[in-house]
Amino acid sequence: MTNARLQVGLIGAGRIGQVHAATITQRVERALLIAVADANLNVAQACAARYRLPKATSDPYELIADPQIQAVLICSSTDTHAPLIEAAAAAGKHIFCEKPIALDLDATIRALDAVARAGVKLQVGFNRRFDPNFLRARQAVANGEIGEPHTLHIVSRDPEPPPPAYIQASGGLFLDMTIHDFDIARFLIGDEVEEVYALGAARVDPAIRQAGDVDTAVVLLRFAGGAFGTIDNSRRAAYGYDQRVEVFGNLGAVNVFNNYPNNAVLSTTQGVYRDRPLHFFMQRYTESYQREVEAFVEAVIEDRPVAVSGQDGLAALTLALAAKRSLQEGRPVRVREVTQDARLAHADAC
Numbered sequence: 001m002t003n004a005r006l007q008v009g010l011i012g013a014g015r016i017g018q019v020h021a022a023t024i025t026q027r028v029e030r031a032l033l034i035a036v037a038d039a040n041l042n043v044a045q046a047c048a049a050r051y052r053l054p055k056a057t058s059d060p061y062e063l064i065a066d067p068q069i070q071a072v073l074i075c076s077s078t079d080t081h082a083p084l085i086e087a088a089a090a091a092g093k094h095i096f097c098e099k100p101i102a103l104d105l106d107a108t109i110r111a112l113d114a115v116a117r118a119g120v121k122l123q124v125g126f127n128r129r130f131d132p133n134f135l136r137a138r139q140a141v142a143n144g145e146i147g148e149p150h151t152l153h154i155v156s157r158d159p160e161p162p163p164p165a166y167i168q169a170s171g172g173l174f175l176d177m178t179i180h181d182f183d184i185a186r187f188l189i190g191d192e193v194e195e196v197y198a199l200g201a202a203r204v205d206p207a208i209r210q211a212g213d214v215d216t217a218v219v220l221l222r223f224a225g226g227a228f229g230t231i232d233n234s235r236r237a238a239y240g241y242d243q244r245v246e247v248f249g250n251l252g253a254v255n256v257f258n259n260y261p262n263n264a265v266l267s268t269t270q271g272v273y274r275d276r277p278l279h280f281f282m283q284r285y286t287e288s289y290q291r292e293v294e295a296f297v298e299a300v301i302e303d304r305p306v307a308v309s310g311q312d313g314l315a316a317l318t319l320a321l322a323a324k325r326s327l328q329e330g331r332p333v334r335v336r337e338v339t340q341d342a343r344l345a346h347a348d349a350c
Contacts, residue, residue, distance in 0.1 A: 005032045006297050009069040009093075011060040011084060012076030013038040013047035016098055016125075019282055019289055020073050025051045027290045031297045037063040039076070060084055064091050071096065071300055073293075077169050078103060078176070085111040089118035094300045096293070098125040099179055100320070101313045103171045105338070108317055112310040123296045123306035124313035126183040130291035133256040137247060138188050140254040147251030149189050152221070152229035154181045157242035159280055161215055161235035164207040172213040173200065173233060174320040174327075181231045182319040183312060185221060188247055189229070192315070195222040197332040198323040204236045219323050220332075240276040241284050259284050 008031050010021055017038070024033045035055035038044035048056035057063055060080070064072060064087050071094040074084050082102040088095050095115065101124065102108045115122045128134055140146050158177065162170075170176035186192065200214030208215045215236070221229035234242075245256040258277035266273045278284040295307045318338050326333040 004301065005030055006300055007031075007068055007070045008033050008297075009035040009037065009063045009066065009072045010047075011037045011063060011072055011074050012080075012098075013040075013043045014075065015282075017073075017075035018047065020075055020293065021047055021051050023289050023293050024073075028293050028297060030301060031293065035063050035066060035069060061087055064088050064093060069093060071296075074098060078171060079169060082107040082111040085122065086114040089114040089120050089122075092118060092120060094121040094296075096123045096125065096296045097313075099183075099313060100171070100175055100317045101310065102317070103175060105314070105317065105321065108310075108314050112314065115310060121296075121300055121306050122310045123292075123299065124308045124310060124316075125292065126180060126187075126308045126312065126316070127285055127288040127292045128180055128184045129187050129308060130288040130295065131285060132287065133259075134184060134188065134245065137245060137254045137256050138190075141188060141247055141249070142190060145252065146247060146249035146254055149225075149227045149247050149249045151246075151248045152185055152189055152227060153246045153248075154185060154229070154231045155242055155244040156181050156231065157234040157237035159237055159241050161205050161208060164205075164211045167208060167211045167213050171320075172324070173215065173217055173235070174198070174219075174323045175317070177235070178217065178219065178231060178233055178323065179316050179320045181219075181233070182323075183308075183316040184245070185229050185231065186312070186315060186319075188245065189223055189225075189227055191223045191225045191227065193221045193229075193319055193335055194224050195332050195334050196220070196319055196322040196326050198326040200327050204234065208235065214327070217323075217327075221319075222332075241278055241280050243277075243284060 013036050024031050036044050036047045037057045037060040041058040044056040072088050074097040081097055101111055197220040200217035202209035202215050204215040217233045219231040247254050261275050299306045322333045322335050322338045
């Protein structure tokens with residue numbers, strides 16, 4: 001299979017599905033996108049026409065059953081991820097799945113068990129790990145360039161909030177937005193989080209409060225090795241997509257700053273200016289989306305471990321659920337509280 005192109009089916013042709021469709025068809029040489037499924041057949045057909053795909057359907061299970069398809073990219077709504085992973089695993093398909101795998105640990109564990117039984121590969125879509133800036137920061141930590149990490153600070157703010165209907169289906173701020181930050185925190189520090197304390201409120205949009213969620217949050221992390229981390233989230237930054245990180249250690253610090261459309265800085269008698277940061281994730285992380293799909297395709301073709309495993313997905317979800325519990329109960333939450341509850345629930349279900 002080394003010289004072959006991996007034949008891929010896309011499930012979900014919404015915003016992130018369109019990103020992956022463009023990535024595979026235009027920038028990933030070792031993959032061939034041959035089919036798309038979306039619950040809205042018109043959307044699936046429009047995607048197929050745009051990217052010249054031979055097959056479009058409204059039934060993802062029809063796509064999974066297609067013998068030509070060797071791997072699937074699951075980009076549908078979060079509540080469909082785990083059942084689709086189980087179906088794809090049973091059909092012997094390798095799987096790339098957008099985060100999170102599910103909205104609860106039990107469904108996530110069932111999906112991971114199905115993948116393990118089938119012996120297929122599963123990569124979770126934490127694309128920020130593939131961004132050159134974050135990779136360099138990880139290298140600085142791993143190589144000891146900044147010494148022992150003491151603190152981590154992540155700023156992650158969107159330019160605009162999603163519709164309230166999306167929030168209700170996605171699980172809310174911690175599960176659909178901060179989950180990226182939980183993963184990159186583990187990745188950068190190279191350690192597990194033991195305790196989470198979250199503060200949050202709806203400061204941006206009253207409709208988000210009515211949907212039972214928050215749009216502004218600060219999360220404190222305590223790592224097993226002694227480092228502390230903070231995550232600063234907002235659903236709306238008036239100046240654009242704000243993506244910054246600092247890891248501070250006893251020998252120095254490494255910083256990741258925002259990406260801009262250009263490097264031009266205008267200096268006049270009125271002040272010093274530059275353009276706002278790249279507008280949103282589609283522009284800011286174009287390269288990382290390419291790299292993560294390439295890594296998945298190469299892992300399948302070369303039969304190597306995936307770069308971001310199902311266990312990474314499980315760990316990030318656990319932190320998101322710990323943050324959600326912390327906010328609800330107004331206290332720090334030990335991560336083992338969440339995992340113990342999940343193990344008990346899983347044992348009872350079995």
